[in-house]
Amino acid sequence: MTSISWTGFSKKTPQERLEHLQSNALLSPEDKTILESASLPLATANQMAEHVIGTLSLPFALAPDFQVDGSIYHLPMVTEEPSVVAAASFAAKLIKRSGGFKTHIHQRLMIGQVALYDISDKDNAHQTILTAKENLINMANQAHPSIVKRGGGARDIWCEDKEDFLIVYLSVDTQEAMGANMVNTMMEALVPDLEIMTQGKSLMAILSNYATESLVTAECTVDLRFLSRDKDQAHRLAQKMELASQLAQVDPYRATTHNKGIFNGVDALVLATGNDWRAIEAGAHAYACQDGHYRGLSQWHYDQEAQKIKGKLTLPLPIATKGGSIGLNPSVVAAHDILGNVNARTLARLIASLGLAQNFAALKALTSTGIQSGHMKLQAKSLALLAGAKEEQVPTLVKQLLQEKHLNLETAKQLLAKLS
Incomplete structure (x- = not known):
């Protein structure tokens, strides 16, 4: 996206903001009409959930001018909490001046599992499954051939012995979908053969929301001169931000609030794009205590020699741009249009960057003027x-x-x- 002037955007009326977006080709006339009405048709809502009696509206906002991997994006955010969008926009402005966000997609695979029990010889069962790995992967792909045609499908199988259970894991490339139904279908297709191979019983077959094979990292560097015009004050602030980051690594009470601040941004974009924010939060909070101690998901380091503060955030982000209710909600469609209809990998990069921006703004406020x-x-x-x-x-x-x-x-x- 090309650079656009956002001067005075916060002082415009909602109608003027919509007109600004349309005049800069960020909104189609159809999307503008959708956002002006700010409603999900009741007939559509009735198809999305059970026992529907109405709809609930939340503010749909925009955090402009995020520079991510050299490109500019304007991020739709759905949130009711005051100061969240303003903080994200402020952070994006400072970080852009220092070169923007850099991101890395580690992998984009979902994980499913079959939990087996009442197995008399787990070692033999384990080896039998690994020997049949190729056949099992083919069987999983045959259960959902359409994803294979699109370049995705099952990729690997492995087993883990966990007390009374032998758990069989399957990793799946779900392409643009989050893939819950896809993975569940594959896992259930494997159950009969796995029970025969292990002479055991299946307790359940289901996708896991602990998406450790869908990690995304966002990083940024902020020059000290953007923290404060006073060099000594900027130096002290950078030191305190680093200390605040360290505090979130050792104290779970602080880590919980630290991570909540990250999710002020993450959830707002996940929700705007029609993704499952509950799944994203569950996976991220599990990732935050992967070593048995709940920790802050981001880390900040003050590089005194370079006169910069550096931030890094890694999250499991199994984000989708297709499937589920994404195409049903008109406001969600408009959100994807504003983003330029990016693919799932790019959307994950943007979400991680927004989470890091939100975290930067919170730490800067907490260690200087205070959050209030x-x-x-x-x-x-x-x-x-x-x-x-x-x-x-x-x-x-x-x-x-x-x-x-x-x-x-x-x-x-x-x-x-x-x-x-």
């Missing part, structure tokens, strides 16, 4: 709206609320009564 300075203004705005303030009354009411000792709904109502 940005939150309080947005909290005051939410209170003003809850109190019933009209659009033209909100700025004045927010200003008054921030000067009050107690920032709560009752205070907002009292101040609004005086304005009315």
Whole structure:
């Protein structure tokens, strides 16, 4: 995507922002209409879940100008939490000035498993399965031939002895899909033969959301001059950000909040693109404690010689651009259009970069002004709206609320009564 001016974007009305996107060829007229209506048709929703009685809307926002692997992207974010989009946009701006994000796809394979039990000779069963590996892989591919035609399919089989179970794992290239149904179909197809080979019983056959074969790494470097114009202050801030990163490696209480901040960004883009944020979070939190200790998913290092702070984030990201409900929700279709209809690998790169950006913004705020300075203004705005303030009354009411000792709904109502 070409570079676009985003000056004053935050001060525009939602309608003006949509017009800005359309005039810069980021939105088609059809997508603009979809986002203006901001609704999922009830008839469509009724096909997506059971017992449907309505739909729930969330803010659909944009974090512009992310430079990832040399290209510029504008990231749709669905989130209700104040300051998240502003923080991501701020971080993206600073990181772009220092060269942007660099990413690496380690692999993109999903893992399925068949858990077998009541096996009298696990060693012999293990060896029998490995001997039949090629036949089993072919059998899995025959269960879902369409993915093989698209260049994907089963890739490898291995076994692990875990107490009462012998677990058979299958890795699958699911191409543009997340692949849950695909992998489940393959695993279930293997069950009869695996039971015969092992003389055991199958407990279950299912995909795992611990996607250790779908790892993505995002990295960035930020020049100290972008942390603060004061060199000494920038130096102290970089040191404290590195220490904050270390704290998240040794204290699970901090690590949990550290990772939640990362997922403020990750979830917002995962949700906007119609992906399963529950699966992504489950896999990432398991990855965060892969050595038995729950740790922060990102690491920051202060390179004093180069006068830069360097960040790195690795996540399991089995992201899809096809399948599931992605094509059913009009707003999700619009989100993919805004992204340029990138493939699943690129989308995973963008999600990891957004998570690292969100983490950078949070650590910078926590170790300098504190997290509340940005939150309080947005909290005051939410209170003003809850109190019933009209659009033209909100700025004045927010200003008054921030000067009050107690920032709560009752205070907002009292101040609004005086304005009315």
